Amino acid sequence: MSLTPPITLNNLSFAWPSGERALANLDGTFPSGRTGLIGANGSGKSTLLKLIAGQLHPTSGTAETSAPLSYLPQTLALEQDTTVAQLLGVHRVLAALEAIESGSVDPADLDAVGASWDAEARVRAELAPLGFDGLDLGRKVATLSGGEAMLLAVLGLRIADSPITLLDEPTNNLDRPARELLYDLVRAWKGTLVVVSHDIELLELMEHTVELYGGKLSVFGGPYSAYREQLETEQQAAEQAARTAQASLKVEKRQRVEAETKLARAKRKGRATQLSGGMPKILANHLRQKSEANAGKMRSNLDGKVDSAQARLDDADQRVRQAEHINIELPDPRLPSGKQVAALGPADHQFIIQGPERVGLVGPNGSGKTTLLKQMLAGEAPGPGLGGQLFLDRVGYLPQRLDGLDGELSAMQNVASVAPAATANDVRKMLARLLLRGDSADRPLAVLSGGERFRVYLATLLLAEPAAQLLILDEPTNNLDMDSVRQLSEALGTYKGALLVVSHDQHFLAQLDLDYLLEVGPRGTLAKTYPNPV
Known part of the structure; x- marks a missing residue:
């Protein structure tokens, strides 16, 4: 019996209000375990995570999940009024505990606490190994470094323990020790984890790699290095196929030119024979018509071979990736060396x-x-x-x-x-x-x-x-x-x-x-x- 994939995309499309398409007719699945989602800037990775998380709604198609999920956006650092307790996802429980300690008997507070009467102690135990002993849980993100905020947010999702978790660039702003702490969190992660990142060390911790390229999803088994090895092999084969197709096209075009030269010579020879009077006119016309019919068939056959060779080249060229290059020229500010x-x-x-x-x-x-x-x-x-x-x-x-x-x-x-x-x-x-x-x-x-x-x-x-x-x-x-x-x-x-x-x-x-x-x-x-x- 096959297991339902944690994330399934069915003909998923999304367009911005301007009408510009970010994703079109995207199909695919994400496997269980740890998966790195990679692709060039602007390819739609963050948009795809938002669609899966329900932060955006598809123009058409669906993004289906088999279980509840948690989502860490790339723009976390912009939410300056967020508190540490909110980053950790325990603010409602702690607020209810504080209300109960102040005498509240509101059922809503009791429901919010549930069985988590030791929530603060458990959170403190999670914070200590990350170097956050004694951290004020009411502290605002604006007073934290970007790295501290990100590490706390990832810890919050680990505490939430959702079956599916989406992380968008979680190592941004992290120094080396903080990255090592996050890597440890990822290694021990339970459930399905999808990570968008350009951090190669983090991508090496993944069990699978999914690439978003050219509007399509491709799944590779193994971490980033396995993906790179397979991609390089495929690209070498594609480049060789393109060179072979280019050479074949040149041969077909040359043979087409040579055939036209032979046909032109034969036509001139036939005309010279007819003009010399050495052949009855009715026979000469018959031979001319037959020659033109044969020439037409030859041209059609040669044109077909050229078109076929061009199609093979076009197909091979499509498989060869052409990386776009940022082309910027910084102005000369004319700064004196002694200034x-x-x-x-x-x-x-x-x-x-x-x-x-x-x-x-x-x-x-x-x-x-x-x-x-x-x-x-x-x-x-x-x-x-x-x-x-x-x-x-x-x-x-x-x-x-x-x-x-x-x-x-x-x-x-x-x-x-x-x-x-x-x-x-x-x-x-x-x-x-x-x-x-x-x-x-x-x-x-x-x-x-x-x-x-x-x-x-x-x-x-x-x-x-x-x-x-x-x-x-x-x-x-x-x-x-x-x-x-x-x-x-x-x-x-x-x-x-x-x-x-x-x-x-x-x-x-x-x-x-x-x-x-x-x-x-x-x-x-x-x-x-x-x-x-x-």
């Missing part, structure tokens, strides 16, 4: 960024890196502790939470707001170079994927007038696929201004050719170290 750009550290022991220096700011989750950036940008004077100061006005800032733009406005409108002199065509060209084309550029920012939103923010930096002399990027590789991370590092490599990057992605930092690292240590200390950072 002081920023100062970081305590007031009595600051590190100065000077001229077009490239600096990485690193440290564990919760150490204050993002807070430091916000203090600098707000112009707060440095105090005795960790602080910073800017000496420039032309600063471009890419926030970790991607919350500085208007989510109701389109990509076009958001970018146009920082570049009033740019024409609509200029803005569209910039977004197209960032692989945001057509209707995608006109959709509200809030409904774009994380990788697409990042590109809109990047476009606001690139078209800002005048060009920024310092770029401050806070966890820029969040939500980016592997190709996009590589392409971003290549683009930043040509930037002639100063660069300050906060990132837990050591491979990305290594690609940036940094001048030095500033590492946040215990009690807000700051130490200067030098690459190679990996």
